[in-house]
Amino acid sequence: MAANSRVTIAAHALAWLELARRRGRPTLTSGEVAASVGTHPVIVRRSLGDLRRAGLVVARRGTGAGFALARPAEAITLLDVFDAVEAEPLLGLHAAEPDQRCPVGAGIRPVLTGVYDEATAAFRAVLAGRTVAGVLEEILS
DSSP: OOOOHHHHEEEEEEEEHHHHHHHTTOOOHHHHHHHTTOOOHHHHHHHHHHHHHHSSEEEESSSOOOOESSSOGOBBHHHHHHHHHHOOOOOOSSSSSSTSSSHHHHHHHHHHHHHHHHHHHHHHHHTTTTTTHHHHHHHHH
Protein backbone atom coordinates (compact mmCIF):
# COMPACT_ATOMS: atom_id res chain seq x y z
CA MET A 1 0.00 0.00 0.00
CA ALA A 2 1.39 3.38 -1.01
CA ALA A 3 1.71 6.15 1.54
CA ASN A 4 -0.66 9.08 1.17
CA SER A 5 1.25 12.31 0.49
CA ARG A 6 -1.68 14.76 0.48
CA VAL A 7 -0.78 16.25 3.87
CA THR A 8 2.87 16.55 2.84
CA ILE A 9 1.98 18.36 -0.39
CA ALA A 10 -0.36 20.72 1.49
CA ALA A 11 2.18 21.45 4.25
CA HIS A 12 4.87 22.05 1.62
CA ALA A 13 2.58 24.48 -0.23
CA LEU A 14 1.75 26.40 2.96
CA ALA A 15 5.39 26.64 4.04
CA TRP A 16 6.36 27.89 0.57
CA LEU A 17 3.53 30.47 0.64
CA GLU A 18 4.77 31.68 4.03
CA LEU A 19 8.39 31.92 2.87
CA ALA A 20 7.31 33.82 -0.25
CA ARG A 21 5.28 36.21 1.95
CA ARG A 22 8.34 36.83 4.14
CA ARG A 23 10.34 37.57 1.00
CA GLY A 24 7.83 40.16 -0.21
CA ARG A 25 5.72 37.95 -2.51
CA PRO A 26 2.18 38.04 -1.09
CA THR A 27 0.88 35.43 -3.56
CA LEU A 28 2.18 32.51 -5.58
CA THR A 29 0.57 30.79 -8.53
CA SER A 30 -0.19 27.08 -8.42
CA GLY A 31 2.56 26.64 -11.01
CA GLU A 32 5.10 28.27 -8.72
CA VAL A 33 4.01 26.10 -5.81
CA ALA A 34 4.03 22.99 -8.02
CA ALA A 35 7.60 23.72 -9.12
CA SER A 36 8.72 23.71 -5.49
CA VAL A 37 6.72 20.58 -4.62
CA GLY A 38 7.94 18.80 -7.74
CA THR A 39 4.51 17.76 -8.93
CA HIS A 40 1.95 18.75 -11.56
CA PRO A 41 0.08 22.05 -11.01
CA VAL A 42 -3.26 20.19 -11.16
CA ILE A 43 -2.29 18.21 -8.03
CA VAL A 44 -1.31 21.43 -6.28
CA ARG A 45 -4.52 23.20 -7.36
CA ARG A 46 -6.56 20.35 -5.88
CA SER A 47 -4.64 20.65 -2.62
CA LEU A 48 -4.91 24.45 -2.57
CA GLY A 49 -8.65 24.10 -3.23
CA ASP A 50 -8.99 21.87 -0.14
CA LEU A 51 -6.96 24.40 1.87
CA ARG A 52 -9.11 27.27 0.58
CA ARG A 53 -12.34 25.49 1.55
CA ALA A 54 -10.86 24.97 5.03
CA GLY A 55 -10.05 28.69 5.31
CA LEU A 56 -6.28 28.20 5.33
CA VAL A 57 -5.52 29.96 2.02
CA VAL A 58 -7.22 32.56 -0.13
CA ALA A 59 -7.26 32.70 -3.91
CA ARG A 60 -6.73 36.09 -5.51
CA ARG A 61 -7.75 36.95 -9.06
CA GLY A 62 -6.58 39.68 -11.40
CA THR A 63 -3.30 41.52 -10.89
CA GLY A 64 -1.21 39.61 -8.39
CA ALA A 65 -3.35 36.50 -8.89
CA GLY A 66 -2.43 33.42 -6.94
CA PHE A 67 -2.73 31.92 -3.52
CA ALA A 68 -1.83 33.34 -0.11
CA LEU A 69 -2.19 32.24 3.49
CA ALA A 70 -5.56 33.20 4.94
CA ARG A 71 -4.14 33.59 8.44
CA PRO A 72 -0.69 33.76 10.02
CA ALA A 73 1.45 30.66 9.62
CA GLU A 74 1.80 30.59 13.42
CA ALA A 75 -1.96 30.01 13.61
CA ILE A 76 -2.07 27.09 11.15
CA THR A 77 -1.35 23.72 12.74
CA LEU A 78 -0.49 20.54 10.92
CA LEU A 79 -3.75 19.19 12.33
CA ASP A 80 -5.56 21.97 10.46
CA VAL A 81 -3.75 20.82 7.31
CA PHE A 82 -4.55 17.15 7.93
CA ASP A 83 -8.22 17.92 8.54
CA ALA A 84 -8.36 20.04 5.38
CA VAL A 85 -6.97 17.46 2.96
CA GLU A 86 -7.48 14.02 4.49
CA ALA A 87 -11.07 12.78 4.49
CA GLU A 88 -10.25 9.17 5.33
CA PRO A 89 -9.76 7.93 8.88
CA LEU A 90 -6.17 7.33 9.85
CA LEU A 91 -6.75 3.61 10.40
CA GLY A 92 -9.66 1.57 9.15
CA LEU A 93 -11.34 -1.70 9.97
CA HIS A 94 -12.34 -4.52 7.63
CA ALA A 95 -14.33 -3.49 4.58
CA ALA A 96 -16.55 -6.56 5.09
CA GLU A 97 -17.94 -7.98 8.33
CA PRO A 98 -15.60 -10.64 9.74
CA ASP A 99 -16.97 -14.10 10.50
CA GLN A 100 -18.79 -13.65 13.81
CA ARG A 101 -18.64 -17.41 14.50
CA CYS A 102 -14.84 -17.17 14.69
CA PRO A 103 -13.50 -16.00 18.08
CA VAL A 104 -11.05 -13.62 16.39
CA GLY A 105 -13.62 -12.43 13.84
CA ALA A 106 -16.14 -11.73 16.60
CA GLY A 107 -13.72 -9.75 18.79
CA ILE A 108 -11.27 -8.03 16.45
CA ARG A 109 -13.32 -4.92 15.66
CA PRO A 110 -14.01 -3.76 19.23
CA VAL A 111 -10.40 -4.34 20.28
CA LEU A 112 -8.84 -2.62 17.27
CA THR A 113 -11.35 0.24 17.46
CA GLY A 114 -10.00 1.08 20.92
CA VAL A 115 -6.39 0.78 19.79
CA TYR A 116 -7.02 2.85 16.67
CA ASP A 117 -8.88 5.53 18.63
CA GLU A 118 -5.94 5.82 21.03
CA ALA A 119 -3.38 5.95 18.19
CA THR A 120 -5.43 8.52 16.29
CA ALA A 121 -5.71 10.74 19.38
CA ALA A 122 -1.91 10.63 19.84
CA PHE A 123 -1.33 11.36 16.14
CA ARG A 124 -3.74 14.31 16.20
CA ALA A 125 -2.13 15.68 19.39
CA VAL A 126 1.32 15.70 17.75
CA LEU A 127 -0.01 17.48 14.65
CA ALA A 128 -1.92 19.99 16.80
CA GLY A 129 1.34 20.94 18.50
CA ARG A 130 3.16 21.85 15.28
CA THR A 131 2.53 24.91 13.11
CA VAL A 132 3.37 25.77 9.53
CA ALA A 133 5.61 28.56 10.88
CA GLY A 134 7.43 26.06 13.08
CA VAL A 135 7.93 23.66 10.19
CA LEU A 136 9.33 26.49 8.08
CA GLU A 137 11.67 27.54 10.88
CA GLU A 138 13.02 23.98 11.10
CA ILE A 139 13.48 23.90 7.32
CA LEU A 140 15.41 27.15 7.35
CA SER A 141 17.61 26.32 10.34
